[in-house]
Amino acid sequence: MKAASRLMSAVSAVALSATIATAGAAALQLATITSVEAATVSRIEVRGNRRVDADTIRTQVGIAPGQSFSNADLDEAVKRLFATGLFADVSIRQVGGTLVVTVDEYAIVNQVLFQGNKKIKDRNLAQAVQLQPRRAFSSQLMEADAEAVREAYRRIGRDDATVTARTQELADGRVNVIFDIQEGDRTKIGSINFVGNNAFSDRRLRDVISTKESNVFSFLFRNDIYDENRLRADEEALRRYYYNRGYADFQVLSSSADLVDNEYTVTFTVDEGERYRFGEVDIETTIPGVDVETLRRQLKTRSGNTYSAKDVEDTIVNLTETVAGSGYAFARVTPRGNRDFENRTISVVYSIDEGPRAYIERIEIRGNTRTRDYVIRREFDLSEGDAFNQVLVQRAKRRLDALNFFQTVNITTVPGSQPDQVVLVVDVVEKSTGEFSIGAGYTTSSSSSRNGGFSVEGSITERNFLGRGQFIRAAASGGADTRDYRFSFTEPYFLGRRISAGFDIYRNTRTFANSNDKDVYDREVTGGTVRFGLPITEALSTQLAYNYSQENYTYGRDCKGGSCDLSPYIKAAIDDGKWVKSSVSGSIIYNTIDNIQDPREGLYANLTLEVAGVGGDAKFVKVTGRANYYHTLSDDLDLVGLITVGGGHISALSGDLRVFDHFESNDRIIRGFAYDGIGPYDADKGDHLGGKTYFHASAEAHFPIPVIPESFGLRGAVFADAATLYGSDLTGLGPVAGTSMKWRASVGASLIWASPFGPLRIDYAEPVVKEASDDIQHWNFGISTRF
Template sequence: MKAVSKLVNAVSAAAICSSLAATGGAVMVQLASTNAAHAAVVRSIDVRGNQRVDDETIRGYVGIRPGQNFSASDIDEGVKRLFATGLFSDVRINQSGATLIVQVDELSVVNQVIFQGNKKIKDANLAGAVQLKPRSNFSNATMEADIEAIRAAYSRVGRDDATVTAQTIDLGENRVNVVYTVNEGDRTKIKAINFEGNTAFSDRRLSDVVSTKESNVLSFLTRNDIYDENRLRADEEVLRRFYYNRGYADFQVVSANAQLDEATNEYTITFVVEEGERYRFGDIQVESTIPNLDSESLRSVAKTREGNVYSAKNVEDSIIDITERLAGSGYAFAQVTPRGDRNFENKTISVLYSVDEGPRAYIERIEIRGNGRTRDYVIRREFDLSEGDAFNQVMVQRAKRRLEALDFFNSVNVSTAPGSQPDQVVLVVDVNEKSTGEFSIGAGYTTGGETAGPSVEGSITERNFLGRGQFIRVAAGGGRKSRDYTLSFTEPYFLGYRVSAGFDVFRKSRDYDDYDSTQTGATVRLGLPITESLTGQLAYTYSQEEYDCDEGDVFSACNRTDLSQAIVDGINQSPWVRSSISASLTYNTIDDMKNPHSGIFATGTAEFAGLGGDAEYVKLTARATAYETLSEELDLVGLLSVGGGHIINTGSDNIRIFDMFKANDRIVRGFDYNGFGPVDAGIADPEHLGGTTYLSASAEVQFPMPVLPESFGLRGAVFADIGTLYGNDLAQVTASRDMAWRASAGVGLLWNSPFGPLRVDYAHPLMKEDTDETQEINFGISTRF
């Protein structure tokens, strides 16, 4: 009896308690014997209670063999191993005579996971959030964790008051269905976003900066009024960068909190900030501890200039540019460290870029985590570094910004870990993927032109096709007299190089008053990033245009006398094949493409048609728009835009009327589409025939709409346009052949709507010709760039 008592007492209570905590089950170890000899040796092991796990597997986990001596610690270890399998809710071990009895209760198996009451989140999305899956082992602890996971999912879609209950349905044979019942509740809204401590920028301007918006009647479409703690932290960082890039180097967010009014289910978010003083750049210097390195030559590389408003972005860009120059000169390990010296009296910050020979560290490997869909190579190729290269923190941060710009991830974090050797580091890239597929449908109304009227468009877009980083879009749309179909595909890294390649296949049909046209074709294009702001593109386009004169069989000869002979000649040339190659350059420094406040967007294109086909010409076009904030306090933004185009005939025949430039609202607003320029006035209804040259300029001031909250996305504008369209040597031109300027002034309303940027303008012509056709109100898709 002493031996039995000693053996029983030797069973680790701590081990049993730890097993209970890990499994939620009960553990009972009993050694029923009357003498020590039987406690130490058994002749057989009898397994009971198991249905799915076979006897031998359980005996293997117990680890005790018949005929061999065993101790209480051996039993203790066997119990631990059985619980560690995650297959059992309870384990009991008894000794009866020469037999060791192992009694187990297997965990139930989940047959189905069922969701009830959910409408705002689909079953598939909830199934991805929970841990319990069909054919997995059931446990109450996991089910409770799943309840919290479902509630968190509803919180992310703005339903913080959603409740979730769970129950199991016993199906017999140790199988259960798990049922989660959801009461979705009402949408949790954001009543107000307040700012305290700001004087340099208005609440409205700062509300425009942060991504969290106040709730409005369209929030169910935009979904930007959802409170999320991570989003709030991200907004804090956005505010910091906004102030740092506008001279406020001492800015800080004192606090950012959200208060929920449970009675109305609405949040009030308050940011408390300290702006500090506004600084300009003082003296800019570069010093180096590396022998034989010309520091003065590096100063011209820096983006920071004395006297300019201080900008953290300019400092960051300067570090990158200097580091790249050093790497290209053979200094792969050089480190550039900026040191700022504030002068509180004259409100300047002098910057010294210190260049030192950094520690020689190499990248052992790049480890990527969290990308369940995006392929590893899509992430790796954004790094200018690879395994074995010299480690450079500046290049790492540059890659991080590139990954964020892809818009494939909710968050990107790049950290380092020690490698296998002292001079080795491991780059760890943690990403949190987001949905990259979009289905959109929208409607609009276009004024001006013979195809004016209501229109509708639907599209399916995938920005990360099959996780390969490729872009694909299928779109179809049309109106009363138009039909458009487009298929686009882009590979951003063609043949492994940072060169994009893609194609567009299109078909466009138009039903004009006197004739119809159908254009079918395809474009193959290559894009090359030259600098961070400058990109180039080469494209080849092949298209076929067919015309119907609306007076007989399709594409029959046109003999109408109420049309200009130039138009009749163009129709009778159907079908018309155009084979052209084009080259474009685009310069873009716009701060925010959706809501620009500063920067320049300029593009120029040269198209050569004549690589086969019927068209023979060279067409040159260019347009540049500069934005500048006129008043930060009032959020006034000014823009100046200039543009022009010229077509040169390279063939023996005259340029076809359909290839010439037509008047439109991007030249001068206030006139109908094709409403001014060279005219054939020798017919009953004079026709504008287009021109070979146009010039245009526009000045505009944009401002927030009073009373309406910023979250509506509405802004007003006042503008003035001037332009001309001329140059047409066709014999039919009888009026407005020479250059004649048109001008207009007006007001506009811009709406950054959930369907895309929309705009309505009222423009009154100030300078016009007698043959011009006016269209003072224009409504359609906004085309800023």
């Protein structure tokens, strides 16, 4: 028993010793852990740095000698060093009383070089890449930049371009980044086809979309480049086209682009559906105090009319604005359609109720690399904190589209930080806003003319100057006897308000010849205009302007001292020498044109009153007006009608008008007659002297040219013109004839070309009603001016 007892005591002692040892080890381990988690060092050593100063690295570490630190502090130090973007790798470890910070610096980009590129300039490619000189190099960024360069080539139609990125090692940790480019051949769009269309021809639908088939001028237009985003925009353009012409069930089933032998074949498969008209149109509301009968005046949809999505949208806008103006800021207008498949009608009920109370938390703009944010924001009638209104959002989108700064504009909403707040997200894709235009013209005359011959015109235009939304244009033109220079600038939002302000500066010189082709006198006009424009409604605006010009008349080289056979009225005006006109003018402009570049529907009218006599020599009151009405006569044939009417009258405020203050006829008044070729004339000398009053009217029909692809932008026209120019204040120096109201008329045909150099037009006109004193001019070739 004693032996057993001693054995048990020994075992217990061993166990106790083991327990004590284990506890001591645990205590030692705990002490070690505690020391690591709350360590101190006497110094910090930096290794591996070549360009970055060691003290800068120590500052980023944020741990000072003698300061206790933990593992979490070390993790934060590593994160801070990585965040500088200067290091490819960072490690921190403790060696005795020293904290060792080891870094592996990124190489620094010395140059970014592009080799093999001809179609895209170096500076344009440099804007597309992220790597820049004197910044840290990253292989990931280099690969991303190579893809960005490939994308730049895809945007100009070179889908098979290859880009290889490499580096060239230099001293002191610097590298050159080199992109080797093989541009390849330019891809083209061989054909654009439509499947499933019966109501409209392929030709007409190809004219609706922005993607065009390749032709000899495509390298100038750049509209034959396949782009998936453009294809999506074309789908939307087709939908809008059909929806506005009664096809409410229209669908684009698919759109595809197949590349064979470097040419794309683009195919749109569509389902047109049936064509509808509006059935019954009604309004209902749950808001007390809203008068339904008063709102009916705001309806753009009429029973029996062809269904149009645009008419529905315009009605929603009108109703929303009217109800909101009555104090219901959150009113919501919802159209409810009911199809009658048998009669092919759609009845529409506009339901007005109190919408959910939602406010705009912020407006977020994305994709604008050039256009400044405020240029986009100012097109919104909404700002942060305002009540959300979908109608005003859609109006802003239409305004942004109308700026012509962007390929696409998409506005979406996402939930805000609170349940009653939303974030407006505006995604834009910018496009080129600069234009270089060059054109030529030629006029001939079978009788006397003051102007004629060959002329050229060139201009540089920027619609979004410096991304500020400002318009700037410089133009020059000249011919054998003419020189014109003009500079224009417009700020569309003067002082931050929707008021346009701008100025024009110009100088024009002319040499006028008589019937014997003698240079009889020269005119030089230098002047400028300061103008302000104010919108009244979406379609109606007004413009106020101050105009100043100085005219100098001298005898031509064949008429020194007035020795030539010239009307005494013209001689008297030349002898007056310098003539100063200082005037103010006001205009009312009404514009509902659907597309200024290619109008097919709408009215553009301008009425101007000018009063001269604010200083200067000229003292008169002048009224002029012109209206152009476009209407599509046949969608399938792409036949567009145009009616133009206009007129003007001028009266002296004191004394008589000068000969040069009278109106002169031109091709905008009537074609088939020479410049200043109709109206009052000197009965003895035969020179036309202009008139006090004119009226004119014109009817045209525009149509596509058969066989010629629509991508050429070439159209034909036939027209009939009528005009009269009469009345005169000229007396005392000889008899003036032709002062009574006599109408002239002409008929003719035209070729109109939407060329890369600007709109060009050739007219041939044959007078059918004329006077013996008129000067005839059959051909006219020059820049086409619509408005």
